[in-house]
Amino acid sequence: xxxxxxxxxxxxxxxxxxxFRTRQGRISLVFSQVYFIKEHNIVAPYKIERGKMQYVFELxxxxxxxxxxxTLLQLHRASxxxxxGDQTAMIIAILQSRLARTxxxxxxxxxxxxxxxxxxxxxxxxPLVTNPGHVCITDTNLYFQPLNGYPKPVVQITxxxxxxxxxxxxxxxxxxxxVFCTEDDLCSDIYLKFYESQDRxxxxxxxxTYLENHVxxxxxxxxxxxxxxxxxxxxxxxxxLNNLADRSCNDLSQYPVFxxxxxxxxxxxxxxxxxxxxxxxxxPIGALNKERLERLLIRYQEMPEPKFMYGSHYSxxxxxxxxxxxxxxxxxxxxxxxxxxxxDRMFNSIAETWKNCLDGATDFKELIPEFYGDDFSxxxxxxxxxxxxxxxGKMVDDVQLPPWAxxxxxxxxxxxxxxxxxxxxxxxxxxxxxIFGYKQKGNEAVGAHNxxxxxxYEGGVDLNSIxxxxxxxxxxTQILEFGQTPKQLFVIPHPRRITTKxxxxxxxxxxxxxxxxxxxxxxxxxxxxLTEESRTLAWNNITKLKLHESYKIHKEAITGIAVSFNGSSxxxxxxxxxxxxxxxxSRTLQRxxxxxxxxxxxxxxxxxDNTVISSSWDxxxxxxxxxFGRRHDTLMGHDDAVSKISWHNNRLYxxxxxxxxxxxxxxxxxxxxxxxxxxxxxAELEHDVSVDTISLNSASTLLVSGTKEGIVNIWDLxxxxxxxxxSCHSGTVYNAAFSPDSRHVLSTGEDGCxxxxxxxxxxxxxxxxxxxxxxxxxxxxxxxxxxSQSGELLVWDLIEARVSERIQGHTGAVTSIWMNxxxxxxxxxxxxRQIMFWKLQY
Numbered sequence: 001x002x003x004x005x006x007x008x009x010x011x012x013x014x015x016x017x018x019x020f021r022t023r024q025g026r027i028s029l030v031f032s033q034v035y036f037i038k039e040h041n042i043v044a045p046y047k048i049e050r051g052k053m054q055y056v057f058e059l060x061x062x063x064x065x066x067x068x069x070x071t072l073l074q075l076h077r078a079s080x081x082x083x084x085g086d087q088t089a090m091i092i093a094i095l096q097s098r099l100a101r102t103x104x105x106x107x108x109x110x111x112x113x114x115x116x117x118x119x120x121x122x123x124x125x126x127p128l129v130t131n132p133g134h135v136c137i138t139d140t141n142l143y144f145q146p147l148n149g150y151p152k153p154v155v156q157i158t159x160x161x162x163x164x165x166x167x168x169x170x171x172x173x174x175x176x177x178x179v180f181c182t183e184d185d186l187c188s189d190i191y192l193k194f195y196e197s198q199d200r201x202x203x204x205x206x207x208x209t210y211l212e213n214h215v216x217x218x219x220x221x222x223x224x225x226x227x228x229x230x231x232x233x234x235x236x237x238x239x240x241l242n243n244l245a246d247r248s249c250n251d252l253s254q255y256p257v258f259x260x261x262x263x264x265x266x267x268x269x270x271x272x273x274x275x276x277x278x279x280x281x282x283x284p285i286g287a288l289n290k291e292r293l294e295r296l297l298i299r300y301q302e303m304p305e306p307k308f309m310y311g312s313h314y315s316x317x318x319x320x321x322x323x324x325x326x327x328x329x330x331x332x333x334x335x336x337x338x339x340x341x342x343x344d345r346m347f348n349s350i351a352e353t354w355k356n357c358l359d360g361a362t363d364f365k366e367l368i369p370e371f372y373g374d375d376f377s378x379x380x381x382x383x384x385x386x387x388x389x390x391x392x393g394k395m396v397d398d399v400q401l402p403p404w405a406x407x408x409x410x411x412x413x414x415x416x417x418x419x420x421x422x423x424x425x426x427x428x429x430x431x432x433x434x435i436f437g438y439k440q441k442g443n444e445a446v447g448a449h450n451x452x453x454x455x456x457y458e459g460g461v462d463l464n465s466i467x468x469x470x471x472x473x474x475x476x477t478q479i480l481e482f483g484q485t486p487k488q489l490f491v492i493p494h495p496r497r498i499t500t501k502x503x504x505x506x507x508x509x510x511x512x513x514x515x516x517x518x519x520x521x522x523x524x525x526x527x528x529x530l531t532e533e534s535r536t537l538a539w540n541n542i543t544k545l546k547l548h549e550s551y552k553i554h555k556e557a558i559t560g561i562a563v564s565f566n567g568s569s570x571x572x573x574x575x576x577x578x579x580x581x582x583x584x585x586s587r588t589l590q591r592x593x594x595x596x597x598x599x600x601x602x603x604x605x606x607x608x609d610n611t612v613i614s615s616s617w618d619x620x621x622x623x624x625x626x627x628f629g630r631r632h633d634t635l636m637g638h639d640d641a642v643s644k645i646s647w648h649n650n651r652l653y654x655x656x657x658x659x660x661x662x663x664x665x666x667x668x669x670x671x672x673x674x675x676x677x678x679x680x681x682x683a684e685l686e687h688d689v690s691v692d693t694i695s696l697n698s699a700s701t702l703l704v705s706g707t708k709e710g711i712v713n714i715w716d717l718x719x720x721x722x723x724x725x726x727s728c729h730s731g732t733v734y735n736a737a738f739s740p741d742s743r744h745v746l747s748t749g750e751d752g753c754x755x756x757x758x759x760x761x762x763x764x765x766x767x768x769x770x771x772x773x774x775x776x777x778x779x780x781x782x783x784x785x786x787x788s789q790s791g792e793l794l795v796w797d798l799i800e801a802r803v804s805e806r807i808q809g810h811t812g813a814v815t816s817i818w819m820n821x822x823x824x825x826x827x828x829x830x831x832x833r834q835i836m837f838w839k840l841q842y
Contacts, residue, residue: 025062027069030054035338043329043385046338071098085469095132096121096195104136104145108154114138117206120199124155125170125191127252128317128331135192135199137206142179144190157181157189159210167204169246169487171253171476172463175200178248179207184236186369191250209586220244220436220489221538221824221840228497234419234428235372241436242369245486252317252331253480258367259431260285261418265351265402270414272421282430285357285364286310287449292359300451309451312362313483314435319365322347326399327378329385343388349400350411366435372419376408429494437490456485491841495537535740538823539780541840543795543805545826550836553580553589558829560602561818564609569626571612572816572829573600579614579624582835595622595631602644613652615642621654623677633677637662643692648700651682657690661705663717683720687713697738702759704745706733712747714759724762728755734773739781746784748774754784754796768801770794776817778826787814787828793838809836 031054036047059065071094078090099121106116117137123130124144133146142162144155161181168176170193177200178188194200220241227237242256249255263279264270271277280288286309287293300309313319321332325340325347332340340346347353356363370378379399381387387396398408405411418424433439439448441457455461455478466472556576563570569590570582577599581591598618605612611632612624621642623633640658647653652664663683668676685705693706702723703715710729715722729749736747738759745757752773756766772789779785784796791812795805812831819826826838 025059025065027057027059027065027072028054029057029072037333037338038330043333043383045340046333048338083470085471085473088473089469098147099132099134102134102147104134104143105154106136108143108145108156109138110141110156114140118202120203121195122199123193125176125193125248125250127250127328128334130193135194135203137203139210142190142203142207144192155190159207162207164243165204165207166243166246167200168248168251169458170251172458172461172479172484173197176246176251177204178250184239186239186256186373187249191248219824221822224494224537228495230497234424234497235369235416237428239369241432241489242486245436245489247486252320254484254486255315255317255320256369257315257435257486258369258372259428259435260354260357260367261424262415263354264404265354268403270402270404270418272418272423275423278418278421278423278427281424281427282434282448284310284434284448284450285314285366289358292361293449297449306454307451308453309449310364311453312364313452313456313485314364314366315368316365316483317481319483320368322365323368323370324378325387326381326383326385329383340387343390343396346387346396347399348390348396350402351400371412372416373412376412379408379411425497427496429496432490432494436486436488437494438492440485440488452485453482455479456483458485458487492537492541535780535823538840539783542783542785543807544841545785545793545795545807545838546841547809548837548839549587550834551582551587551589552832552834553582554578554833556599556833557812557831558816558833558835559600560604560614561816561827561829561835562603562605562612563818563820563827564605564626565607566609567820569609570827570835571603571605572835573603573614574833575599577616579603579612579622581612581626584837591629593624593631595624595634596620598641601642604645604647606647613645613647615645615654617641619656619658621645621652635664635666635677635679637664637679637681640690643690644694646694646696646703648696651700653694653696653703655691655694655705657692657708659687659690661685661687661691661694661703661715663720683717685713685715685720685722687711692732693735695735695737697742698740699742702738702742704736704738704747706736706747706749708732710749710751712736712745712755712757714745714757714762724757724759726757726762726764728757728764729753735776737777737779739779741781744781746777746779748777748786754786756798766798766801768796768798770803775813775815778817778819780823785817785819785826787817787830789813791830791832793828810834 030052032052033048033050034053039047059068074094078087081087081090104119115138117139119134119136122135123132124146131146131150133144136143140159142157142159145153157179162179163183164180166178167174168178170176174197175194176191178191181189223237223240226232238258239256247254247256259281260279262277264277286296296309300307317335321328321335325332357365381397389395401408401411405414434448434450438444439450445451461475463472463476466475554572554574554576556574558572558574560573561570568583568585570584572580572582577594577597579593579600580589583590595614596616596618598616601615601617603612603614610625610627612626614622614624616622619636619638619640619642621635621637622631625632637654638656638658640656642654642656644655645652650666652666653661654664655661662681665680665682666677687705687707690708691705692708695704701717703717705713710727710731710733712726712728712733713722714724728747729751731750734748734750736745738745743759745759747755750773752770754768754770754774755764758765774786774788777784777786782798784798786794786796788794791810791814793807793809793814794803797804809828810830810832814828814830816829817826824840828836828838
């Protein structure tokens with residue numbers, strides 16, 4: 001056997017002399033053609049020798065000789081088949097047979113106490129290669145045992161280290177699973193491809209359910225809001241979007257795609273304050289050159305269906321390795337059958353590459369994340385590879401950098417500065433629309449000149465429907481090598497990145513100076529955390545609300561919904577007198593608590609996720625410790641049923657059928673094993689009749705109350721005085737709430753009306769009537785999502801005073817509604833005893 005030399009057998013002329021000796025573990029083979037790969041451990045183009053050659057291979061384990069010979073003969077028979085599809089099918093059959101005869105070695109468990117959960121066949125995916133083996137998961141670890149013992153006998157990941165898991169499509173099939181043990185790293189810890197989607201989904205379930213403190217589900221919208229608020233950088237946001245769109249560093253056909261940002265690669269200085277320095281991010285690469293675009297449009301118009309503008313993609317394995325050839329030369333050689341590309345077509349210069357992307361007839365490639373990272377090794381020929389000689393006689397060596405970069409490190413640093421610049425922050429959403437958003441497909445893509453070959457899009461072809469094995473293999477090869485468009489993440493225009501600015505209301509001229517303080521002050525984090533444009537995006541799509549799942553957990557109508565601040569637990573109250581704790585992650589009811597034999601009317605979770613407060617028809621307010629699982633305080637503060645409670649800054653606001661709203665100071669006192677509260681009555685707001693609902697404005701300086709007789713009252717909490725008393729409804733006021741800017745109050749009542757009141761003047765400025773009473777609602781000042789007596793969710797357009805959407809929900813009245821901070825997730829409760837989980841579809 002030759003040291004550090006590897007062979008690629010193209011064809012076996014004949015096996016004139018094949019024998020094995022158990023003692024020595026040798027195999028002798030005769031070949032007609034051999035590829036020498038990495039000869040003498042040097043990376044170079046493959047060397048080919050033809051003619052009759054005999055080689056002797058000596059195995060490390062002599063007992064494996066028979067197994068190796070049997071496999072060699074099977075593979076030889078497969079290679080002699082005429083059709084590529086038949087060859088592929090036979091090789092797959094050989095592999096599946098070997099996998100079926102083996103299983104995971106449980107002696108590889110880290111501990112004898114591990115509890116086995118499941119085992120199945122899978123492949124570990126790395127760039128250009130998938131390694132078959134067995135996956136096993138226990139109560140504490142995930143294992144992969146490759147069939148060939150490479151790169152090591154067992155890959156082991158501790159479940160408690162897992163931070164993110166993604167289901168992937170691999171070869172356009174939903175068979176992949178990628179596991180990350182970091183929050184923001186580009187590369188995963190393992191990428192697995194399964195043979196059955198059911199195995200993939202089952203393994204995903206085991207990992208997800210194990211993670212008791214699993215990070216909150218990351219959606220494109222949640223990352224978008226973090227990006228808008230400046231919590232993550234442009235670079236991090238693009239990484240997350242690539243991840244969510246199935247782009248992985250382990251899959252060269254779906255490698256993360258990043259935009260060209262800079263347009264100037266010739267100046268001595270890089271001026272990031274000049275817009276001309278930057279590429280137009282609203283256009284795809286192919287549309288940046290007007291003359292080239294005109295030629296492409298002429299061809300596009302003359303083309304038969306299905307039409308496409310660009311014959312090559314902006315991301316493909318060839319393009320990725322074009323950039324990475326200096327650090328992944330073996331991948332390039334493998335992809336190109338043992339050869340590097342022609343020297344003049346190599347990645348020689350940043351400026352040349354950009355110019356060719358602008359002018360070339362078939363070059364429309366974007367960049368990869370390495371251009372905005374910290375590792376500049378892909379720009380330097382540190383391996384001293386012989387990459388050929390250019391026409392001018394110059395050897396291909398390091399990548400030539402623009403004049404404004406003093407070296408590779410400086411180039412990356414300035415590229416990162418450009419990516420995070422104000423110009424890019426203001427325009428990056430335009431590029432996202434093209435790659436991940438609404439301009440990716442359909443008429444919007446046509447209008448943006450962003451049309452690629454149909455096979456590059458998800459759903460462009462159903463491989464399972466292709467029966468001809470040769471056609472199927474050819475189609476899959478084309479899909480994997482030509483490039484794939486990312487999964488579409490947004491179907492509406494992506495908002496631009498904005499800087500949150502506090503907008504105060506005009507100074508009022510009458511009533512009370514406290515109204516000037518009614519908007520949220522700049523110090524209120526809850527306001528700063530949600531920008532106006534982010535809320536607008538969510539509310540503009542409120543009609544696209546879809547039911548995610550539902551659960552019947554109570555015996556009577558649900559009266560209140562509260563969710564822990566970390567989003568993991570949902571608390572509900574009901575007329576059946578119980579407080580329920582439901583886990584969103586495990587989808588199971590975890591606790592059921594009863595304080596009395598009378599109905600509970602509402603609930604809320606205190607900051608810190610340690611305590612739940614519930615109001616009851618038995619005149620009391622109960623404090624329940626989540627950590628200790630018991631009631632630890634009771635406020636006996638009213639003479640009749642407590643109908644609604646609110647909380648802000650250690651103050652409890654309680655409404656009651658005894659015709660009062662009371663304001664309590666609730667200061668926690670340390671007690672043995674739990675926290676008791678010291679209650680002090682700060683104010684008592686007197687009403688003429690029973691109070692059924694209350695709500696605070698964002699700054700908790702104003703309170704609105706609704707009574708049994710249809711009266712809406714607006715109170716100044718700083719002075720405990722009534723500002724306005726408005727007769728709004730004929731019957732009980734079901735719900736009332738301030739708009740986010742505190743300018744208006746919306747109320748709904750037993751009479752089926754929706755009324756809008758101006759806070760400053762107390763004037764009734766709008767009234768709408770519905771077929772059924774609206775029992776509860778959420779609103780953003782312009783749009784209302786209301787829960788109807790009919791069981792529907794109704795979307796109201798207040799500007800046009802009409803219902804713009806009806807969404808079927810409960811079988812009885814919708815009695816409670818809750819929305820998360822990002823306005824993307826909604827929970828409703830109803831008389832049908834169900835809680836329903838809703839999500840916005842972006």
